[in-house]
Structures are given as C-alpha cells and as structure tokens.
Amino acid sequence: MCLAVPAQVEKIEGETAVVNLSGNRQKAMASLVPDLKPGDWVLLHAGYILQKIDEKEALETIKLLEEVYGNPEEV
Amino acid sequence: MEILKRFKDPHLARRIIEGLNAALGGRSLRVMEVCGTHTMAISRTGIRSLLRGRIELVSGPGCPVCVTDVADIDRMLAYARLKDVTVVTFGDMIRVPGTETSLLGERTRGADIRVVYSPLEAVQMAKNLPDRKVVFLGVGFETTAPVVALALETARQEGIGNFLVYSAFKVVPPAIRVLLEDQEIALDGFLLPGHVSTVTGSLAFAFIGKEYGLPAVVAGFEAVDILTALHRLTEAHDQGRSEVINAYTRAVREDGNPAAREILEKCFETVDARWRGIGKIPQSGLKLREAYAAHDAEEVLPVSLTTPPREPAGCRCGEVLKGKLVPPGCPLFGRACVPESPVGPCMVSSEGSCAAYYRYDRGEGRRA
Ligand code: SF4
Numbered sequence: 001m002c003l004a005v006p007a008q009v010e011k012i013e014g015e016t017a018v019v020n021l022s023g024n025r026q027k028a029m030a031s032l033v034p035d036l037k038p039g040d041w042v043l044l045h046a047g048y049i050l051q052k053i054d055e056k057e058a059l060e061t062i063k064l065l066e067e068v069y070g071n072p073e074e075v
Numbered sequence: 076m077e078i079l080k081r082f083k084d085p086h087l088a089r090r091i092i093e094g095l096n097a098a099l100g101g102r103s104l105r106v107m108e109v110c111g112t113h114t115m116a117i118s119r120t121g122i123r124s125l126l127r128g129r130i131e132l133v134s135g136p137g138c139p140v141c142v143t144d145v146a147d148i149d150r151m152l153a154y155a156r157l158k159d160v161t162v163v164t165f166g167d168m169i170r171v172p173g174t175e176t177s178l179l180g181e182r183t184r185g186a187d188i189r190v191v192y193s194p195l196e197a198v199q200m201a202k203n204l205p206d207r208k209v210v211f212l213g214v215g216f217e218t219t220a221p222v223v224a225l226a227l228e229t230a231r232q233e234g235i236g237n238f239l240v241y242s243a244f245k246v247v248p249p250a251i252r253v254l255l256e257d258q259e260i261a262l263d264g265f266l267l268p269g270h271v272s273t274v275t276g277s278l279a280f281a282f283i284g285k286e287y288g289l290p291a292v293v294a295g296f297e298a299v300d301i302l303t304a305l306h307r308l309t310e311a312h313d314q315g316r317s318e319v320i321n322a323y324t325r326a327v328r329e330d331g332n333p334a335a336r337e338i339l340e341k342c343f344e345t346v347d348a349r350w351r352g353i354g355k356i357p358q359s360g361l362k363l364r365e366a367y368a369a370h371d372a373e374e375v376l377p378v379s380l381t382t383p384p385r386e387p388a389g390c391r392c393g394e395v396l397k398g399k400l401v402p403p404g405c406p407l408f409g410r411a412c413v414p415e416s417p418v419g420p421c422m423v424s425s426e427g428s429c430a431a432y433y434r435y436d437r438g439e440g441r442r443a
Contacts (some may be wrong), residue, residue, distance in 0.1 A: 001139045001167055001426060002218040003086070003112050006079060029195065031225060031333045041076045043273065043326055046165075047193025049223045051273045051326050051345040058078045058325040065303060069090035 004043040004050050009036055017049060040054075082297035088120075088300045091302040096129065105131045106308060107398050108136065109251060110268030111138035111426030113297055118435035120298045130305055133398035134428040136250050136350060137268060139215045140167045141396060141420045141427045145384040146350040147243045148173040154210045154241065155186040155376035160376070161204060163197040164212040166190045171420045174385045196227035201238035210372045213242040213361075217274045220244040220361055221335040224342035227370055229364075241372040242361055245348055247271050248279055249359035255287045260398055264308045265291040266301070269323045273352065274339070276331030277321045284317035295323040342367055349388075351420070352393025392417030395428050402432040409433060 007019040007028070017030040021044060030036055031046045041053040080089065108114055114134045117123045123132050151381075152173045162178065169178045169190060182188045187207075187226050192196055194211055203208035211375045213223050223240060230238035247268060254260050267280050272293045282292045288361025290311035294304035304322040311320060319325055330336075331405045363371040386393070389407050394400035402421065412418035414430055421427035 001165065001215050002268060004270045004273070006076070008076070008282075022236065029225065032221065032332060032338075034334070041079075043270070045218055046222045046272065047195050048225065050222075051332055052219065053076065054325045055076055055078065055080075056084075060076065061303075061324060062081045063076060065087060065091070065299070069143065070086065070093055075256060075297075 002045070006041055006053060007044045009038055009040045009042060011038055012036055012075040019044060019049070080297040082295065084299060086389045088298040088302055091299065091306055092125065094304060095126075095306045095309060096416055098306060098313065099129050099247045104130060104263040104309060104312060105133060106264050107133045107135045107260075107262050108266040108303065109137040109247060110266075110271065110423065111141070112270070113137065113266060113268065113294065113301070114408045114428055115426050116296050116298075117301060119432040120301070121152055121435070122301055123256040123296065123436050130309075133262070133265075134354060134395070134399075134431070135254060135398050136396045137247075138421065138424050138426045138428070139245065140221070140424040141392060142245065142250075142352070143171070143214055143243050143420070144351055145174060145386055146349065146380065149380050149384050150378055150383075151241060152181055152312070154179065154372065154376065154379065155181040155188055156423070157208075157376065157378070159207050161189060161200065161202060161207050161209045162212065162417060163189050163191055163209055165192075165214065167424050167426075168212055168214055170417065170423045172387050172418070174382055174424070184227055187282045194223045195229065195365060198226050198230045198238050201235045202233070205237060207385060208237050208239055208376065210241055210376070210440060213240050213244050215244055216247050216268070216271050217339065218270045221274060221339045225346045227342060227367065228338070230370065231367075234371065239370050239372040239375055240363060242343070242363055243440075244343065244361035245350065245359055245360065246345065247418055248275075248282065249356045250350060250353065251280070251283065254397065255283065255289070257397070262398075263312055264289050264291065266304055266308070267291050267293045267319070269293060269295050269300075272323070272327045272331065274331050276317050276329050276336075278329050279331070280319050282297050284319060290317050290320065292320045293323045293327050293367050295326065295352040331341055350396075352396040368392045387418050392419040392421040392429070395421050402429040403437065405429070409437065
C-alpha cells in the first residue's frame with residue numbers, strides 16, 4: 001500500500017505535473033515537492049508525487065557498492 | 076533514469092550476498108521488515124529463502140490493510156449499508172473480511188462501493204454526486220495520509236462538502252516500540268519502511284537505537300537495496316553500533332519530506348488506535364483535527380455496530396503481524412485459507428505476509 005513507483009516528469013503546470021510512468025503519460029499532483037523540472041525522476045504514490053529521486057545519490061550508491069563488491073559488468 | 080536498473084542487477088546482488096555471508100560468519104540474525112511492500116519484494120526476489128538459516132526475515136505489522144482493526148472494518152461496512160452513501164476505497168480493502176461480510180459482499184447486496192487509485196478521484200466523484208455523501212476509507216501509513224489530506228484540502232477549497240474521510244490511518248513508530256517492548260519477539264534489528272521514511276525521514280526511527288540499542292536500516296525495494304541494507308545492518312550489529320542507517324538515500328532524507336509532514340500535522344492529530352493482533356497502541360492513529368470535522372465521517376455520520384466485532388474463526392493474523400508466527404504455521408494456511416478464498420486479511424492483501432508466503436515461500440519453517 002505504501003508502494004511508490006518511479007516516473008519521469010515531462011511537464012509542470014502549476015500544481016499539476018504530466019509524468020511518464022513506464023511509457024504511460026498521466027497527470028500527477030506536484031504540490032508535495034517544490035522546484036520540479038521536466039526530466040526529473042520522482043516517486044509516485046496514489047496520484048501524487050511523493051519525492052524527487054536524487055540521481056546523484058543513486059549514482060553514488062552504485063559507485064560505492066562497486067567499490068566494495070567489485071563491478072560485475074567488468075568481469 | 077538508467078542507473079535505477081542497476082538496483083535490480085542480479086550479478087551485483089549475488090556479490091552482495093557473498094559479502095553478507097562473509098560478514099555473518101556462522102551466525103544468524105533475526106531481522107524484522109515493517110513494510111508490506113518489503114514483505115512482497117523479499118519473498119518475490121527469493122531473498123527470504125536464499126538467506127534462510129542466516130538471516131531470518133520476519134514480517135511485522137507493515138501491511139496497512141492487515142493491521143486495520145475488525146471494528147474499523149465493521150464501521151466501514153456500516154457506511155456501505157447507508158442508503159445515501161457511496162464508499163470509495165483503495166482496491167486492497169475490498170475483500171477484507173469484517174465480522175459478517177466484506178465490502179465486496181456489501182456490493183453484491185447493492186451497496187455503492189467504488190475502487191480508486193487516487194483519493195482525488197473520490198473528490199471528483201463527490202463533486203459529480205452532490206446528493207450523496209462520499210466516504211473515502213482512509214487506510215494506510217505516513218506515506219498515504221498526507222496524500223489524502225491534500226485531496227481533502229482540494230475538496231474544502233472547492234466547497235465539496237459531501238466528501239468525507241473515515242480515517243483509520245496509522246503511524247509506524249509507536250507500533251515498532253510495542254514490538255521492541257515484547258521480550259518474546261527478540262529481534263537483532265529492523266529493516267525500515269522506505270516510503271514511510273520518505274515522508275517521516277530516517278530520524279523518526281532514531282529511538283530504536285537510542286532507547287533499545289538495536290540497529291535499523293532504511294531500505295529501498297529492489298534486490299540490491301534490500302541486500303545492501305541487510306549487509307549494513309549486519310556490520311552495525313557486529314560493531315555494536317545501534318543507529319539508524321539510511322540505505323535508500325536516493326529517496327529518503329533525514330527530515331523526510333517537510334511539505335508532506337506539514338500537511339499531515341495540519342490535518343491530523345495522533346490518537347490511541349487499535350491494531351489487529353496488537354491491540355491498542357497509544358498515539359498510533361491519525362484522526363482528523365477539529366477544523367476538518369465537517370469532512371470527518373466519524374463526526375458527520377456516526378455509525379453504531381449491531382454485532383460485536385469478531386476475528387475470522389481460526390485466523391492467526393494477529394500472531395503473524397507480530398512476527399510470532401510464520402504464515403505456514405497457521406493450520407489454515409494453504410488449506411482453508413488461500414488467496415482465492417482468504418480467511419484473514421493477511422491472505423487477502425496483495426502485500427499481506429500470508430499472501431507473500433503462499434505465492435513465494437510455501438516451504439518456509441513452521442515456527443517464528
Ligand atoms: S493463513 Fe489465513 S487464516 Fe491463517 S493467519 Fe494467514 S490469513 Fe489468517
């Protein structure tokens with residue numbers, strides 16, 4: 001029930017956003033997350049954008065994991 | 076975002092498992108996940124059975140539908156029976172058994188019950204049905220309550236007075252506290268709910284370390300997320316570090332989502348609430364504040380129950396929700412109780428522990 005799925009913002013119109021959810025375009029309420037821009041990735045929950053997905057953090061997490069565990073793609 | 080795919084990478088996952096096994100040595104740890112989405116993900120990815128004997132992953136009270144008290148469900152059914160009421164709900168609730176029937180049962184008897192994906196759809200319905208009262212069933216945790224609060228604000232601003240909310244919303248930290256106080260449950264750490272934490276922030280769970288001396292890790296929902304979280308939990312446990320670790324930094328900040336917390340605080344106050352299997356937990360429920368009384372179904376449309384609330388006969392969801400019983404340990408599991416004809420809510424909900432075990436972990440041990 002606390003499921004939230006990644007989607008990409010395509011357009012912002014005031015408090016509403018148009019997001020792309022695995023190829024489907026839909027409307028989402030953007031009032032919980034300020035300063036959204038087209039291209040941002042977000043978590044969508046029950047028609048609302050719950051949070052921005054921080055790409056820098058995602059990259060860093062993976063980089064760190066590869067340092068610790070090795071990069072499986074390089075083997 | 077290309078990088079998100081890496082969190083599903085099975086090769087990376089395998090390496091983390093190797094690292095985790097090395098860190099564990101010969102020991103085994105007992106870790107509780109307190110999120111229905113984790114319960115499903117852990118079973119579906121095979122992590123639960125892969126780690127069997129090393130990390131025992133126990134499901135806790137993380138499925139909102141499952142922890143909803145029977146009396147609350149009976150009240151929702153009573154709303155459905157009112158002539159001029161349309162009940163609107165998330166899909167997960169529809170088959171959950173109350174004392175005598177379910178929403179689905181009421182619907183076959185003619186009640187107007189509709190399933191939505193977003194509470195905003197319910198507001199729109201209320202607008203389109205001015206002669207009816209539209210009661211939205213508020214079931215969920217900190218992730219969902221702010222969203223419903225925002226929908227309610229929209230209804231208020233647009234003057235849609237017939238949009239009502241029945242709030243059975245709950246907050247997670249007080250439930251974790253109750254489990255920590257229970258000596259029988261004996262855990263080595265917690266996997267914390269990622270999307271609840273997106274709203275509350277990781278610091279909302281700092282008390283687990285400070286007051287109970289256990290490590291806890293906020294985790295995302297892909298295999299790599301869950302395994303990393305377990306590895307970090309194991310390390311923290313080894314080093315005696317009792318702290319909250321955030322292993323889902325791409326979505327969770329220390330202070331969560333301030334706007335979501337603000338609307339939550341504005342619309343709701345915490346009150347004592349009953350949880351299935353656990354009973355009354357102080358300050359664990361969310362009730363609409365007085366300023367919103369005109370939209371509070373409990374205030375506008377009080378219903379009384381004709382029969383005393385009763386748990387489904389033989390169902391042991393209560394013990395399952397506390398991590399005291401593994402689903403296959405219930406005598407009805409897989410026999411009288413299967414997803415197609417569920418006896419209790421833990422088999423009904425798509426993220427209930429019994430449903431997760433039935434689909435993916437049928438052979439798991441019979442003891443918690
Ligand atoms: S298997 Fe069915 S009857 Fe048993 S605890 Fe789970 S939901 Fe209840």
